Amino acid sequence: MLVRQTALTLARRGTRTLATTAIRSHTPLTETCSSPHFFDAVHKGTIPSFRLLGPDGVLVKDAEEEWVQRAKGEDGEKLKRMLEVMTMLPILDQILYSSQRQGRISFYMTGYGEEGTVVGSAAAWENDDEVFAQYREVGVLIWRDYPLSSLMAQVFSTASDIATKGRQMPVHYGSREHHFHTISSPLGTQLPQAAGAAYALKRTPGRENSCVVCYAGEGATSEGDFHAGLNMASVLGGPLVYVVRNNGFAISTPVSQQYAGDSIAARGPGYGIETVRVDGNDPLAVYLACKEARRKAVEGQKPVLVEAMTYRVGHHSTSDDSSAYRSLSAVESVKKLDSPIHRLRRYLESLSPALWSAEHDAKIKDESKRAILREFSKAEKEKKPQLAEMFGDVFAPVQGEEGQRYGGLERPQYEQKAELKRLIEKWGETQTWKKELEKFAGGKEAVAKW
Ligand SMILES: Cc1ncc(C[n+]2csc(CCOP(=O)(O)OP(=O)(O)O)c2C)c(N)n1
Numbered sequence: 001m002l003v004r005q006t007a008l009t010l011a012r013r014g015t016r017t018l019a020t021t022a023i024r025s026h027t028p029l030t031e032t033c034s035s036p037h038f039f040d041a042v043h044k045g046t047i048p049s050f051r052l053l054g055p056d057g058v059l060v061k062d063a064e065e066e067w068v069q070r071a072k073g074e075d076g077e078k079l080k081r082m083l084e085v086m087t088m089l090p091i092l093d094q095i096l097y098s099s100q101r102q103g104r105i106s107f108y109m110t111g112y113g114e115e116g117t118v119v120g121s122a123a124a125w126e127n128d129d130e131v132f133a134q135y136r137e138v139g140v141l142i143w144r145d146y147p148l149s150s151l152m153a154q155v156f157s158t159a160s161d162i163a164t165k166g167r168q169m170p171v172h173y174g175s176r177e178h179h180f181h182t183i184s185s186p187l188g189t190q191l192p193q194a195a196g197a198a199y200a201l202k203r204t205p206g207r208e209n210s211c212v213v214c215y216a217g218e219g220a221t222s223e224g225d226f227h228a229g230l231n232m233a234s235v236l237g238g239p240l241v242y243v244v245r246n247n248g249f250a251i252s253t254p255v256s257q258q259y260a261g262d263s264i265a266a267r268g269p270g271y272g273i274e275t276v277r278v279d280g281n282d283p284l285a286v287y288l289a290c291k292e293a294r295r296k297a298v299e300g301q302k303p304v305l306v307e308a309m310t311y312r313v314g315h316h317s318t319s320d321d322s323s324a325y326r327s328l329s330a331v332e333s334v335k336k337l338d339s340p341i342h343r344l345r346r347y348l349e350s351l352s353p354a355l356w357s358a359e360h361d362a363k364i365k366d367e368s369k370r371a372i373l374r375e376f377s378k379a380e381k382e383k384k385p386q387l388a389e390m391f392g393d394v395f396a397p398v399q400g401e402e403g404q405r406y407g408g409l410e411r412p413q414y415e416q417k418a419e420l421k422r423l424i425e426k427w428g429e430t431q432t433w434k435k436e437l438e439k440f441a442g443g444k445e446a447v448a449k450w
């Protein structure tokens, strides 16, 4: 009664939402209880992880029949392709990681240990689902046949890097054609962006069957943007699957220092979001759980949260040495005892007829290595974009008289460009500058024409 009166008073004052929405929906008290009920969990004990394959790649004994049947009914070719991409990823990582160590690229991040989470989920999406990734999800692009030439162009910042025109650090991939929105390093930015994109999809005729997919590490969920994004998504609706890769660390911060609750899955219900936790090192479980999450998201035009429990086997990035904060033996034992690649391989080998063999494994490894090295060598020789690219695409081109005076740029950029030209004219013939300038398309001559 009191609530009703307060609401009516507010309504009389002209509060817009109250005037337009039924008063009942503002009433916080829906059910009552006769003693104070304190709680700190959404589940007795911890929220369980969905798992089908054990570390040995054998179907777990207590697997529910419905999900075993779903697994068995899956297209074998698709599962095989999943393992092919998962097999390729560590080879790509190893080549690019060592190339950074040799000073050939500036930076790199590996995805060792998370292949099951990334590729298992990638396989659950449609190819035109809009992906907002964090940075460790290159497997999604490879799954979508992103050319290795484009990948290398981004990593080496060459003139062929059409997405970022050489202006981003390596691994900041983006491809309009592959519905993969460009990675941005500030943690969490993708989470509210994805909520906005899902709302846009919901309102776009012709995209009724598409979904937005947003990846984040568990560390990024400590950003305010995680909470803003989930709240926005749950209120506005729109098809969206949030996939949180819980790999145990945010650089050197272990999960024990990141949250006190039952990890990330526990937060979904707080936002009214259907949530599932899955064993991220079981590619089959990840795939089926994500497929189901996507179905719910598209049919219900709402967000769904998937938390995949995995482990970051590699260092955080080439700027990190994880032996400073975790024991090498712990990493070695995860590598040996819980490899997502091993799990899926054993499973595919055990099927009849077998979908994987030692010969096929060797063939995929060999072909992947050759293809990667071929594109690597080509990209390494390619020129970097014209130096003028450095000033473009920051702001919309300036029009009118001011635009004409400053070559379409904002005045500060125009002045920076003029200063760079002055410095290049002054120092461009010295040995170090000359060598550096030759790496850029058009070199010093192109700058002289500015
Ligand atoms: C806003 C912001 N704060 C800090 C950083 C530095 N930083 C980069 S990655 C990272 C850890 C992220 O961990 P997580 O989200 O778990 O992803 P993972 O690296 O484990 O895949 C941090 C703190 C950043 N990039 N942006």
Ligand SMILES: [Mg+2]
Binding pocket: 217, 218, 219, 245, 246, 247, 248, 249, 250, 251
């Ligand atoms: Mg992490």
